[in-house]
Amino acid sequence: NLSKRLQLVADSVSRHARLADIGSDHAYLPVYLAQNHIIEFAIAGEVAQGPHQNATNEITKAGLETVISSRLGDGLAVIQANDHINTVTIAGMGGTLIANILEAGKEKLAGVSRLILQPNVGEDRVRRWLMQHDYRITGEQILAEDRHIYEIIVADRTSQPISYTDAQLLFGPLLLEKLPNSVFTKKWQAELQRVEKAIKQMKQAQQIPVEHIAELQQKSKLIKKVLQNEN
Ligand code: SAM
Numbered sequence: 001n002l003s004k005r006l007q008l009v010a011d012s013v014s015r016h017a018r019l020a021d022i023g024s025d026h027a028y029l030p031v032y033l034a035q036n037h038i039i040e041f042a043i044a045g046e047v048a049q050g051p052h053q054n055a056t057n058e059i060t061k062a063g064l065e066t067v068i069s070s071r072l073g074d075g076l077a078v079i080q081a082n083d084h085i086n087t088v089t090i091a092g093m094g095g096t097l098i099a100n101i102l103e104a105g106k107e108k109l110a111g112v113s114r115l116i117l118q119p120n121v122g123e124d125r126v127r128r129w130l131m132q133h134d135y136r137i138t139g140e141q142i143l144a145e146d147r148h149i150y151e152i153i154v155a156d157r158t159s160q161p162i163s164y165t166d167a168q169l170l171f172g173p174l175l176l177e178k179l180p181n182s183v184f185t186k187k188w189q190a191e192l193q194r195v196e197k198a199i200k201q202m203k204q205a206q207q208i209p210v211e212h213i214a215e216l217q218q219k220s221k222l223i224k225k226v227l228q229n230e231n
Contacts, residue, residue: 002032005118005150008141009091012116012154016040017087020079022101023047027055027068029089034067042068043085045078076105087114091152095122099129106133115155123151124169130155131162131169140174142183149187151175167222180230192223 002010006029013019017039021030024044033039044059046052049072056070071078079085088109090098098119102109109115115135119126130137130153139154151172164173175184199216202208 002028004143004145005152006032006091008143008152009089009116009118010038012114012139012152013038013087013089014114017114018083018085019043019087019089020045020076020083020085022075022078022088022090023051023093024055024070025051025092027058027070029091030068031058031062031064034064035062039067041083043078043083044068044070045075046070046072047074074104075101076108079105079108084111086111087116088112089116089118091116091118092120095119095125099125102129102133109133113157115153117153117155118150119153120148120150123153123172126153127164127169127172131164134158134160134162136160136162137164137173140172142172142175142181142187144183144186149183166218167226170219170222171226176226179226185227185230188223188227192220192227195220195223 010029010032013033015038019030019033019039019042021027021042022045024030024046027044030039030042030044034042044055046055052070052072059065059068059070090101098117117126127137134157135155136158137153138156141152143150168176175181195216199213199220202213
């Protein structure tokens, strides 16, 4: 059984997809999708030897070597043109790392119509990258599991330019439409405390560039506004 978090990622993978799961670790996600006959083919990509071995072992144990290819490599470099990948999942990493992986491998995304991304932090970095590369956000989920709060972002390639406001990038354009939401409130109340504390510390410290403080103050303002409007 998948975690609730990975189940939500799995639920956004279309039938007959050809998937690249980047940072697959145990390959739980592609193994589940193959066992349930949802995907046609998958690559389980890993940059680290240990997790790559975990993936290979799980795929072999499940007898799925013909459906899932376990590959060692950095980010999207494991994707080849003749794999005909149309869906990419990247889950369980920071948003900056996810955006960097997408940016470094963007020529591999030519045939990729859907990205399903689950950043652990820094969701705004991911949304900004999507906006700048013509992927429209078509699904967003927020969930609490094992004392963490996770967000899942589904994005589909579009030919129209997209523009999101700073608030939409920070909170999620679709999550903002589904308020009030108790998990969302909990996440942003905690984040507001963290930001306020950081502002205080920066003001006390010497030689912190004013624009760093201003950036956090802007963030604090946006969070307060969204929390107020929610109630
Ligand atoms: N995707 C699984 C999940 O969500 O449960 C595993 C997440 S695990 C916390 C993150 C994995 O990403 C690690 O196994 C790590 O080796 C891998 N990783 C980090 N940077 C990577 C990169 N540039 N390319 C491929 N894999 C990467």
